[in-house]
Amino acid sequence: MLVVTFDPEQFNFITAGESSYFLLRLPDGSLLLHNDTCDHRGGPLHLGHWDDLTQCLVCPWHATKYSEKVLRNRGTPLIERPGRVTVVLDVPSSTQVQFVKKTILAQPASC
Amino acid sequence: MRLTQLACDFLSEASASSRNILGKYGDIQSQFFKIVIDDYGYGVHSAKHSTLYENTLATCDLISEVHAYWKFYLSSSLAISNYYHYVSRDHSKYFRAIGAIAVAESMFSHTCRKISQMLHTVFGKSIDTYYFDEHVHIDAHHGRMAFEHVVAPAIERYGNGVIPDIVRGMEELQLLTAIADEDFIAQVSFFDAVADLKTAAQRIHARIVEGSLPQPAITHLATRSQPFITRVSNQDQLYAVQSGTLDLVLGPDQTVRLDRGDVMIVPRQRLHGTAIVSEESWYYVYDFEDYRSCLS
Numbered sequence: 459m460l461v462v463t464f465d466p467e468q469f470n471f472i473t474a475g476e477s478s479y480f481l482l483r484l485p486d487g488s489l490l491l492h493n494d495t496c497d498h499r500g501g502p503l504h505l506g507h508w509d510d511l512t513q514c515l516v517c518p519w520h521a522t523k524y525s526e527k528v529l530r531n532r533g534t535p536l537i538e539r540p541g542r543v544t545v546v547l548d549v550p551s552s553t554q555v556q557f558v559k560k561t562i563l564a565q566p567a568s569c
Numbered sequence: 570m571r572l573t574q575l576a577c578d579f580l581s582e583a584s585a586s587s588r589n590i591l592g593k594y595g596d597i598q599s600q601f602f603k604i605v606i607d608d609y610g611y612g613v614h615s616a617k618h619s620t621l622y623e624n625t626l627a628t629c630d631l632i633s634e635v636h637a638y639w640k641f642y643l644s645s646s647l648a649i650s651n652y653y654h655y656v657s658r659d660h661s662k663y664f665r666a667i668g669a670i671a672v673a674e675s676m677f678s679h680t681c682r683k684i685s686q687m688l689h690t691v692f693g694k695s696i697d698t699y700y701f702d703e704h705v706h707i708d709a710h711h712g713r714m715a716f717e718h719v720v721a722p723a724i725e726r727y728g729n730g731v732i733p734d735i736v737r738g739m740e741e742l743q744l745l746t747a748i749a750d751e752d753f754i755a756q757v758s759f760f761d762a763v764a765d766l767k768t769a770a771q772r773i774h775a776r777i778v779e780g781s782l783p784q785p786a787i788t789h790l791a792t793r794s795q796p797f798i799t800r801v802s803n804q805d806q807l808y809a810v811q812s813g814t815l816d817l818v819l820g821p822d823q824t825v826r827l828d829r830g831d832v833m834i835v836p837r838q839r840l841h842g843t844a845i846v847s848e849e850s851w852y853y854v855y856d857f858e859d860y861r862s863c864l865s
Contacts, residue, residue: 499707500611519603520710 460551463544469557471504474549479534480504481543484526485513485566490533491545498522508566515564570760570820571684572631573638574646574753578653579622579700580635583608585653589666597726600718601667604674604711621700625688628697631821640799641821643840645752649745656738664723664731668738671720675712676746681705752838759839760823767825770807770832773863777855782863786853791815791845799842805860806835808843813850818842827852834860 460474466489470481478494480503494503501519509516514523524532535546547553583605590602610616623633632638656666685701720735759766776782786809799818808817809832816824817833819841826846827833835841843852857863 499607519606520707520714 460547460549460553460555461544462547462555463542464557465541466538466543467541469559470562471558471560472545472547473556473558474547475553477547477549478502479545479547480560480562480564482515482529482562482564483566484529485568488530489536489538489543490529491536491543492529492533496520496522504560504562504564506564508564510566510568518563570641570757570823571753572626572629573641573821574643574749576622576626576631576633576638577636577642577646578650580619580633581650582618582622585650585657586670588654588657589660589663595726597719597722600714600722603718604670604714607707607711618700618703621703624697625700628695629692638821640797640842641840643749643752643756644801645745645749649742649749652741652745662734664727664734665738665741667715667719667723668735669742670738671712671715671735672739672742674708674715678705678708678712681708755838756820756840759836760819763819763825763833766834766836767832769860769864770809770834773807773834773855773857773860774809774832776863784855784857786855788851788853789843790849790851791843792849793845793847795845797842797844799840801838801840802835802856803837804856804858805837807853807855807857807860808833808835809853809855811851811853813845813847815850815852816844816846818844836860 462472464472466481471494472479472491479491480494481489481491482504483489492503495501496503496517496519498517498520501517501522503515503517503524505518506516507518508514509523512523512525514525515529516523534548537544547555586601586605586608590598590605592598608618610618610620614620626633653666653669656662656669681701681704685698685705688696688698688701723731723735773782777784797818808827810827810829812829814826814828816826817835818824819839824844825833
């Protein structure tokens, strides 16, 4: 396990070894950190889009959908405080971590 | 024979499609690119579709080098592969290309399910059918992606004027596929008809020898060292071996040995070659518009 803390305004994307994660603020205002790799064929989920009709994140490659419920269940443990979030990554504690600011296309427009 | 025909396209899979993803042509091009991503295995060589097909060939003891079986490609199989390149290399034919690819992606999922079942029936569990099983799944997506994210947006962006070309591409691909299917069935039927074709050849050759069927022949004198090639003829042909021994080669693993005095009909448009088995062989080839009309 690896616990990291960062400013969500400054960074919204984490690479930890071979894994990547992105921050997503859901329509109810809650924040989650989710693995960036689609279960189906490994598509980059942060480049997907939010479908307002079904309230799902849609993978950019083959349109695999992730509901809010699924996203919450699969999100990494996260605590948000003003100006910082702390997350628990399921990687060895010695894993090299990089923090990046990216455009998260999957972000719901209403958030 | 079926796997060797498919090898023509599958061992260089998506090479033609890739001609459509070069340059800067907007969102439709990027949507098209997503299909090619899958074909190329997301940059993972073991997942590349051509690699999957190599594995299938290997488990059938077939050579997986590209075009190892080029001599046995039916012209109709080549025509499909050539068509994809023809409409993809020249972007004035772009809308025909996306029409053809949309239809192909939609049809292929079902086709692959049937081929996978057939291969397991013939070869049992030992054959690696993952190439086909993969396409059962992924081409269900590709068919939808091609129509919803390439064809429909193309019409929306460029107007109804592009529809005739898109439909033309769809029709051309289906026509070529139908021709290839018929051609393949005819070639396999040819394998199964060897005994009948030998019997028919004996009857016709007897008439030629006795003089009741005047027929000019082309004389061939060939040696074992000559390179092996295959050919098709637009006429029915009767092979009559005068000396030595040769193999009429009908497919990668289909040969008919003909010794001195042996004869056989090769129907028009059936792919075949002659491999000389003895040091040399001398044989006649008679051409007929329709060999059946010479039986009586």
